[in-house]
Amino acid sequence: MTKKDSIKVVKEKLASITSQTDSYFRALQEDDRKGVQKLLATWEINQIKQAQIKEKAEMILAYEHAAQAKGYRMIAGIDEVGRGPLAGPVVAAAVILPKDFELLEIDDSKKLSEKKRDMFYDLILEQAVSVGIGIIDEKIIDKINIYEATKEAMKLAVAKLSFPPDYLLIDAMKLESLPIPQESIIKGDAKSVSIASASIIAKVTRDRLMKSFDTKYPGYGFANNAGYGTKEHLEGLEKLGPCPIHRETFAPVKKYLN
Structure with a gap:
């Protein structure tokens, strides 16, 4: 750079750079202005964060990719919310995602802020191939116990899908009565994007119900x-x-x- 760009221009140009081998980036490393060096440090931190997000995204697609490799196409993730409360229903969701689903920073619903959960809830409903929700109220919970009620909520969620799934990824449970190939994954809401999506749908649905009950x-x-x-x-x-x-x-x- 013969003429140094303003800090504002440097910031704008850095936003489009993805590699330290970029000639403009290398030139900035020779720029001794504190503002420029601060921008470079921020850029490097952001690159690390983006790499971590990408790595996480690839990891939570592993179960879906493995099922696809076996020939399955309609893969539903299933999760529930509400086994522990003293009041209200248990809610389960089943979600079938498209192959090109936009991952962003999706994760187990319990790890997300309410604002992010609401944002992902809308995104999932907009982009999913199908979403099913099963709700089992407190009367049935008292009648058959919470474990069986959770299974019933999950089965109901699957039944409400618009397209029949050919493979199920379930968070820490098995639905033996369903004649569908399935896989139970411990802490699945942190390991599978489909289960994480179901976790978000179930939690937002139940939280909104409980707010209405309040x-x-x-x-x-x-x-x-x-x-x-x-x-x-x-x-x-x-x-x-x-x-x-x-x-x-x-x-x-x-x-x-x-």
Whole structure:
């Protein structure tokens, strides 16, 4: 560079550079201005982050690629939310993604902020081949137990898919009654993009349901705790007793039943 670019121009040009071998980048390394060196340091940090995101994206596609290599095409990821709460339903989602799904920074729903979950929720609904949601309420949970209710929610989610899946990737469970080839993956919501997507759909769906219940049944903090046994929730139980959506077979609730 015979004439040095302004810091603003350097910033704009750096945004389009992807390699340190770029001639402009090498020239900037000789520029002793603090502003330029700061921009170079930021660029390098961003490149590392992007490489990590790409590596993570490739890793969480491994199960899908393995299933595709076996000839499967309609691969559904399945996950649930709501096994632990004292109130409300258990919600499961089944998601079939297209091959060219835009990964971005998708991950286990519990690791994402509410804002990011909502953003990915919209993205998944927009781009997915099909999404199915299964909801099993507290009455059935009390009748058949939470483990069986979770299975029923998952089966219902699969049944609601617009296209029948030919392979299932399931987070830490097996659906023996479904005659579909399947794979149970421990911590699957962090290892499979399809399961991670199902986790996000299930969590956003359930969180929104619990916020609506907070309006109907105030005093337990459902909008904040989604029915989990937080201090606020337990204090509400002690003061008000159980409401219609509480799980009566769960010990912290059972002791307040008449």
